[in-house]
Amino acid sequence: MHTIIEPFRIKSIEPIYFNTALERKSVLEKAFYNPFLIHSNDVIIDLLTDSGTSAMSSNQWAGIMNGDESYAGSPSFFRFKETVQGITGMPFIIPTHQGRAAERILFEMIGGPGKFFISNTLFDTTRANIEFSGATGIDLICEEGKHPSIPAPFKGNMDVKALTQTIKEKGAENIPLIILTITNNSGGGQPVSMQNIQAVHKVCKQFQIPLFLDACRFAENAWFIKMREEGYADKTIPEIVHELFSYADGCTMSAKKDAFANIGGFLAMHSESLALQCRNLLIITEGFPTYGGLAGRDLEAISIGLKEVMEENYLQYRVRSIEYLTEKLVAAGVPVMRPGGGHAVYLDAKEFLPHIPIDQYPGQALTCALYEEGGIRSVEIGSLMFGKYDSGGKLIPATLELVRLAIPRRVYTQSHIDYVAEVVIDVFKKRNQIHGLEILEEAPALRHFTVKLKPITV
Amino acid sequence: MEKRKRSWAEPYKMKMVELLKMTTLAQRKKALQEAGYNTFLIHSDDVYIDLLTDSGTSAMSDRQWAGMMLGDEAYAGSRNFFHLEKVVQEVYGYSYLVPTHQGRGAENILSRILIRKGDIIPGNMYFTTTRLHQELAGGKFEDIIIDEAHDPENEFPFKGNVDLSKLEKLINKYGAARIPYVSIATSVNMAGGQPISMANLKELRAFTKKHKIRIIHDMTRVAENAFFIQQKEKGYDKKSIREIVREINSYTDGATMSAKKDALVNIGGFLAVNDWDIFEEARNMVVVYEGLHTYGGLAGRDMEAMAIGIEESVSKDHIKARVGQVLYLGNKMLNYGIPIVKPIGGHGVFVNAKKFLPHIPQENFPAQALAAELYLDAGVRTMERGIVSAGRKPNGENYFPKLELVRFTIPRRVYTQAHMDVIAESAAIVYDRRKKIKGLKMVYEPKYLRFFQAKFEKLQ
Numbered sequence: 001m002h003t004i005i006e007p008f009r010i011k012s013i014e015p016i017y018f019n020t021a022l023e024r025k026s027v028l029e030k031a032f033y034n035p036f037l038i039h040s041n042d043v044i045i046d047l048l049t050d051s052g053t054s055a056m057s058s059n060q061w062a063g064i065m066n067g068d069e070s071y072a073g074s075p076s077f078f079r080f081k082e083t084v085q086g087i088t089g090m091p092f093i094i095p096t097h098q099g100r101a102a103e104r105i106l107f108e109m110i111g112g113p114g115k116f117f118i119s120n121t122l123f124d125t126t127r128a129n130i131e132f133s134g135a136t137g138i139d140l141i142c143e144e145g146k147h148p149s150i151p152a153p154f155k156g157n158m159d160v161k162a163l164t165q166t167i168k169e170k171g172a173e174n175i176p177l178i179i180l181t182i183t184n185n186s187g188g189g190q191p192v193s194m195q196n197i198q199a200v201h202k203v204c205k206q207f208q209i210p211l212f213l214d215a216c217r218f219a220e221n222a223w224f225i226k227m228r229e230e231g232y233a234d235k236t237i238p239e240i241v242h243e244l245f246s247y248a249d250g251c252t253m254s255a256k257k258d259a260f261a262n263i264g265g266f267l268a269m270h271s272e273s274l275a276l277q278c279r280n281l282l283i284i285t286e287g288f289p290t291y292g293g294l295a296g297r298d299l300e301a302i303s304i305g306l307k308e309v310m311e312e313n314y315l316q317y318r319v320r321s322i323e324y325l326t327e328k329l330v331a332a333g334v335p336v337m338r339p340g341g342g343h344a345v346y347l348d349a350k351e352f353l354p355h356i357p358i359d360q361y362p363g364q365a366l367t368c369a370l371y372e373e374g375g376i377r378s379v380e381i382g383s384l385m386f387g388k389y390d391s392g393g394k395l396i397p398a399t400l401e402l403v404r405l406a407i408p409r410r411v412y413t414q415s416h417i418d419y420v421a422e423v424v425i426d427v428f429k430k431r432n433q434i435h436g437l438e439i440l441e442e443a444p445a446l447r448h449f450t451v452k453l454k455p456i457t458v
Numbered sequence: 459m460e461k462r463k464r465s466w467a468e469p470y471k472m473k474m475v476e477l478l479k480m481t482t483l484a485q486r487k488k489a490l491q492e493a494g495y496n497t498f499l500i501h502s503d504d505v506y507i508d509l510l511t512d513s514g515t516s517a518m519s520d521r522q523w524a525g526m527m528l529g530d531e532a533y534a535g536s537r538n539f540f541h542l543e544k545v546v547q548e549v550y551g552y553s554y555l556v557p558t559h560q561g562r563g564a565e566n567i568l569s570r571i572l573i574r575k576g577d578i579i580p581g582n583m584y585f586t587t588t589r590l591h592q593e594l595a596g597g598k599f600e601d602i603i604i605d606e607a608h609d610p611e612n613e614f615p616f617k618g619n620v621d622l623s624k625l626e627k628l629i630n631k632y633g634a635a636r637i638p639y640v641s642i643a644t645s646v647n648m649a650g651g652q653p654i655s656m657a658n659l660k661e662l663r664a665f666t667k668k669h670k671i672r673i674i675h676d677m678t679r680v681a682e683n684a685f686f687i688q689q690k691e692k693g694y695d696k697k698s699i700r701e702i703v704r705e706i707n708s709y710t711d712g713a714t715m716s717a718k719k720d721a722l723v724n725i726g727g728f729l730a731v732n733d734w735d736i737f738e739e740a741r742n743m744v745v746v747y748e749g750l751h752t753y754g755g756l757a758g759r760d761m762e763a764m765a766i767g768i769e770e771s772v773s774k775d776h777i778k779a780r781v782g783q784v785l786y787l788g789n790k791m792l793n794y795g796i797p798i799v800k801p802i803g804g805h806g807v808f809v810n811a812k813k814f815l816p817h818i819p820q821e822n823f824p825a826q827a828l829a830a831e832l833y834l835d836a837g838v839r840t841m842e843r844g845i846v847s848a849g850r851k852p853n854g855e856n857y858f859p860k861l862e863l864v865r866f867t868i869p870r871r872v873y874t875q876a877h878m879d880v881i882a883e884s885a886a887i888v889y890d891r892r893k894k895i896k897g898l899k900m901v902y903e904p905k906y907l908r909f910f911q912a913k914f915e916k917l918q
Contacts, residue, residue, distance in 0.1 A: 012527070036750065039540065040532030049533045052757065064526075068476075069724045070502030071511045078501070097559035097748070097755045104747065125746075132746060262531045262757040283907050284590060285566050285747065286559075288498070293559045295514070295725040295760070377534075443742040449750055450741065 004320045007313035008410060011058050017041055024372050032452035033368050033437055035377045044375030045416055046408070050343045051216075052098075052256035052263060053408035057308060060260065060301045067297025072288055076296035083303035087238075088215075088245045090268040092275035094282055095292030095299060099216055099254025099265040100125040104132075105281045106212075106252060106267060109274070110176040111135040118166055119179040119214075120145075120158040121186045124385055126179070126214060126252075128446050135176075138166060139399075142196075145187045146399060148348040151338040153228040154193040156184030156221075158200055172207040181214040182221040182244070186381055188402065189217070189322075189341020191224035194232065194243065201247035210249035210271075216257040218244065220342030223315040237310045250274070257343070260305035260409055264298045318342070321417065322407060328421040334428045337402065344406040347424070349382060352403075353434055358383055359395045360436025360456055366403045366427070368455075369434050374423030378405050385448045466782070469775035470871060473520050479503055481837050494913025495830040495898055497839050506837030507877055508869070512805045514560075514718035514725060515869035519770060522722065522763040529759025538761040539752040542728075545765040549700065549772060550677070551707045552730035554737035556744050557754030557761060561678060561716025562587045564729040566747060568674065568714055569595040571739050572638040580628050581641035582620050583607060583648045586847055586907055588641065588676060588714075593852055600628055602640075607649040608860040610799040610810045615690045617652035617801075618645065618683070620662050629669055639672035644706060645679035645686075648843060650863065651784075651803020653686035656694065656705065663709040675710040678719040682804030685777045700772045712736065719805070722767035722870055726760050780804075784868050787878045794886035799863060806867035809885070811844060814864075815895055820845050822897025822917060825862045828888075830914075831895050832864070836884035841865045846900075847909040 019027070019042060031037035035048060046053065056064075068074040077095065084093045096102040103126050111117070111133030121139045122130065130137045140162045144152035158180060167175060180200060183191045204211040222240040226232050232240060245251065250269030255261040269275055279289050287293035308314065319342060326340035335351035349363040356362040363380035370376045379385075382401035390396055405420065427434075441452040481489070481504055493499035497510060508515065518526075530537040543555045558564045565588055573579065575596030581588070582603040589599045602624040607617040620642070629637065640662070646652045666673055684702035687694050694702060707713065712731035717723050729744075731737050741751040748755035756764075770776055781804050788802030797813035811818075811825035818824040825844035832838050844862035851857060866881065888895075902913035 014530075036534040039535040039537075040530055041535075041537055043532070043535075046532055051533060052753075053531050053533065065474075067724070068502055069515050070505070070508055071513060071515060072498045073501035073503070073505075075501070075503050097563075100749070101559075101747070101755070128746060262529065262759070263755070279911070280905050283904075283910055284587070284594070285562060287562070288910055291514075293563070293725070293755070297724070298757070443745075445742070446745045449745050 004317055006317055006410075007311070008057070016044055018044060019375060021372060024375055028368055028372055032440065033364065033455065034451055034453060035367050035371060035379060036449050038371070038377060042375075043377045045412065045420055046377050047405040047420070048377045048379050050257060050406040050408050051254060052261070053411065054260040054262070055408075055410040056260055056262070056301060056305070059308070060304045063300030063304045064297040067295055067300050069296045071291065073290055074296045074299070076299040077290040080299040080303045083306050084266060084268055087241060087306060088251060088268045089242060090245070090250065090270055092269050092272060094267040094275065094278055094289065095294055096265045096267065096282065096286050097293035098256060098263060099252060100129065101286055101293065102252040102265045102267040103129045105278050105286075107133045107135065108281060109277050114174060116170045116175050117177055117179060118163060118175060120156055120181055120184050120192060122179065123181060123185050123214065124446060124448070126181075127386070132445065140166060141184070141187055145184070145190060148188065148337040148346070148400065148402070149335060149351070154196060154224075155190035156182065156187055156192040157196040158192070160196070160199045160203060163200065163203055167203070167207050167209070172209055175209050178204050178209055178211050179214055180211065183217045183224070183342045185217070186386070187400070188337040188346045189344045191221045191228070191342065193229050194225050194240070195229070197244060197247050211247065213245070213248045213251040215245075215251040216254040217342055219258045219309040219315060220318065223319055224342065237312060237315065241310060255302040255305070258306075258309045259302045260308060261298060261302045264294050264302045266292070318409065321414075324414070325405070325407075325417050325421055329424055332425045332428065334424055344404045346381070347403040347405070349380075349401040349403050352428065353431055355432065356434070356436040358397045358401065360438065361453070362436065363401045363403050364437050364453065365434050368437070369427050370403070370423060373427050374419065376405070376420055376423055378403050380448065384451065468779050468871075470519070478506060480506060483834070486834050486837055490830055490834055494902065495826065495916065496912055496914060497829050497833055497841060498910050499913070500833065500839060504837070505833075505839045507873065507881055508839050509806070509866045509881070510839045510841050512719055512867040512869050513716060514723070515872065516722045516724070517869070517871040518722060518724070518763060518767070521770070522766045525762035525766045526759040528762050529757055531758045533753065534750055535752055536758040536761065538758040538765070542761045542765040545768050546728065546730055549703065549768050550713070550730060551704045552713060553732045554730065554734065556729045556737065556740045556751055557756055558727045558729060558744065558748050559755035560718060560725060561714060561727040562591070563748050563755065564714040564727050565591040567740050567743050568712070568729055569597070570743065571736060572674075573597040574638070576636065578628060578632050578637050579639065579641050580625055580637065582618055582643055582654060583646050585643060585647055585676065586849070586909070590906060592641075597638075602628070603646065603649065607646065607652060610650070610797070610808075610813070610861060610863070613800050615653075615686070615801060616655035616658060617649055618643070618654035619658040620654070622661060622665055625662075625665065634669040634671055637671050639674045639711070640666055641674055641676065642710065643676040644683035645804045647679070648861065650799035650808040650861075651679070651682070651805045652801075653683040653804065655691050656687050656702070657691065659706060659709045672712070673710040675707065675713040677707070677713040678716040679805055680706060681720045681771045681777055682781060684772075685781050686804065699774055699777055703772055717764045717767065720771045721764050722771055723760060723764045726756050726764045728754070780870055783875075783878065786875065787866065787868065787882060790878065790882040791885055794882065794889065796885055796889050799861075806865050808843065808863040808865050810862070811864050812862045814889065815892060817893065818895070818897040820858060820862055822899070823914065824897065825864045826914060827895055827898050828864045830898070831888050832885065835888050836880065838881055838884055841867065842909060846912060849908050
């Protein structure tokens with residue numbers, strides 16, 4: 001087989017600024033060992049997130065020029081609405097400035113103290129929004145999903161048995177929603193199988209609980225279904241996507257991922273009464289229902305991006321480029337989540353740095369080491385992001401200690417990826433020299449964004 | 459020799475245009491019915507001249523579009539954020555910046571931080587979203603604008619001023635401790651785009667200082683207010699708009715900004731404060747509602763366009779052309795005998811619907827009916843700013859505002875003088891047949907900010 005190449009060429013470029021290891025050492029110190037606080041000018045390869053960092057196509061830029069900025073009733077909105085309706089099969093579409101706003105509106109509406117939201121794994125902002133409303137989030141990931149190094153095709157699946165049991169325990173009336181995150185970001189960007197979605201749907205039906213998808217990487221998930229699930233090889237991506245959404249009562253979407261947009265999101269649903277309530281909240285904090293806090297041009301870019309992402313050539317290239325990096329790291333013995341996910345490579349920090357105890361945040365220490373070595377910015381998805389304290393102030397660790405190397409869509413070339421692999425491998429070779437970290441200052445919610453730390457040196 | 463007239467034209471030319479669709483009367487009739495006589499619900503494709511709002515509807519400059527191409531979309535620490543931060547500090551003089559996706563995002567965060575249940579927030583007239591956020595945070599808005607502001611005929615040049623005796627009464631009644639801040643808008647929107655004077659602001663500052671009460675500035679049209687100070691207030695004719703803007707801000711402790719107005723962008727806003735502790739709290743909260751504090755729910759390119767737009771907004775030529783165009787339209791309508799709010803404001807012409815349609819009582823929504831009629835005549839879309847916008851009190855009763863207005867808001871740098879002529883002529887034609895216009899009844903009323911989505915039927 002030939003090499004899979006990019007199904008596009010470069011139309012506009014952005015220069016990268018290079019710095020030295022010595023400079024990076026001082027940048028890291030000034031940023032209190034938190035990559036979120038590093039200026040992007042000081043980053044060589046930015047793998048912090050795949051959210052909002054995509055390169056838009058020339059078609060999307062043309063859409064940007066076509067944006068109608070009318071406050072109310074813009075044709076850009078009607079085009080957006082039609083596209084989203086077509087993909088999700090849901091009639092009520094509510095634009096928001098980004099995904100977390102869609103989540104916040106939804107959970108403010110139906111959350112509250114005493115309520116439980118069950119998911120395969122909730123992402124950081126989703127969990128924060130649920131907890132902010134006073135409700136509790138419960139993750140029920142399947143057994144395979146808990147072991148990074150053991151490959152399995154659908155490690156994002158929900159444990160359906162545990163789901164039924166949890167519903168019975170908590171009472172269906174206390175569970176406003178079940179949420180499936182596709183692909184499962186916090187669990188390594190791993191896909192959920194169609195069979196699992198069907199099974200969860202069945203349980204939801206039985207207990208009359210609505211099922212929502214956190215759909216920001218729906219196309220990547222559809223591609224994995226096509227590649228790995230029996231009976232789907234000959235189906236087209238739009239067909240698979242259509243089936244996927246047909247089991248859901250609604251979805252939240254951050255268009256900053258699979259829609260290649262730099263900003264934007266939406267809520268889609270079947271229930272008219274819920275949509276009406278959501279719109280009432282939308283107006284207060286986001287904007288009028290036909291723009292939802294977005295410029296008209298961004299609505300255009302999203303609707304064009306949503307169509308582009310379902311191209312098979314693109315998805316093949318996208319998933320292959322993640323696999324490519326995964327394979328290189330595996331060959332060098334670096335402990336990574338296997339198989340590769342849809343949007344990122346996840347390093348297993350627990351195995352990478354076994355000498356650093358969990359309460360010294362090995363994942364965060366590894367992100368710092370990667371930055372210092374090669375100017376690569378990554379993000380910790382572990383106990384810094386999801387850890388909690390018990391009543392005695394002791395850290396309750398997260399299930400996994402991962403470092404995510406998120407690959408922005410259509411941005412970096414194969415040589416950039418080769419460079420990333422080399423840097424990771426170099427860090428792996430001198431892993432014994434890496435120290436743990438302690439927290440100096442933290443916020444009550446979503447602490448990882450602004451936390452300040454310092455290295456523990458003996 | 460007789461002195462010849464010398465016209466003064468726009469300090470820019472067109473670089474890119476957007477085509478307009480012309481509609482027939484029959485098409486407009488249908489569109490209006492489908493929209494339930496609410497101009498917010500008309501599709502913009504069916505609108506010829508869109509004066510619904512000046513918010514987010516500006517034409518950006520070529521420099522701003524160039525800035526759009528320089529967007530750094532990094533999730534954290536984007537170059538564009540640091541540029542914007544520098545411009546906000548330099549032009550506006552506030553120390554700390556938290557970007558938000560638009561103005562109401564900033565209002566939401568500020569209200570949640572500063573207001574406790576039972577607090578009183580005095581302000582120079584309410585604004586729809588601002589008051590709602592104050593109420594949702596448990597506060598109560600109290601109007602302390604001078605009485606002149608509620609009289610559309612009064613020609614006092616600074617109808618945005620605060621009546622200090624009203625503020626004093628509130629302090630005596632509730633105590634300063636229950637007043638977290640005074641909310642001051644420049645170019646008071648609901649009063650007809652009326653400015654506050656520097657002298658009044660200075661007095662207010664001295665007074666609030668004594669009582670240790672903060673001043674928070676709704677600064678969305680601060681440059682337009684500065685222009686009126688330069689033109690009308692003693693001692694300011696030699697000062698630049700930039701200097702006046704800095705001076706206004708220096709009398710306040712922080713600001714919420716919808717950059718979709720003065721700052722000439724289609725999306726964006728921010729919260730800016732001088733107090734580190736408020737900033738810290740805002741930075742933690744913005745992550746939940748908007749996005750990380752170095753992008754606040756905005757694309758990097760939008761922060762860049764905002765930074766450039768802020769610089770352009772305080773240029774002398776820009777603001778002269780901007781307000782000049784509004785004055786041109788207003789004077790034209792005055793010549794036709796149409797009752798408008800005087801003096802003419804900075805961002806739009808406000809028609810006095812009570813006087814235009816004296817036969818329609820306020821509970822039959824005269825301003826809403828007039829906005830519908832104006833659309834029908836020539837496809838000009840305006841906005842109601844009267845009893846529908848005022849909404850209901852927390853106890854469910856309707857507010858009955860003294861002002862019942864239709865706002866002709868002029869987008870910045872978008873329409874030409876010929877467009878202004880069409881608008882004034884259409885308003886005059888509707889004025890000629892005013893007696894035939896009927897009131898409306900509300901058939902659908904949303905819970906919050908009802909003016910956005912309410913539906914009406916014509917009274918027979």
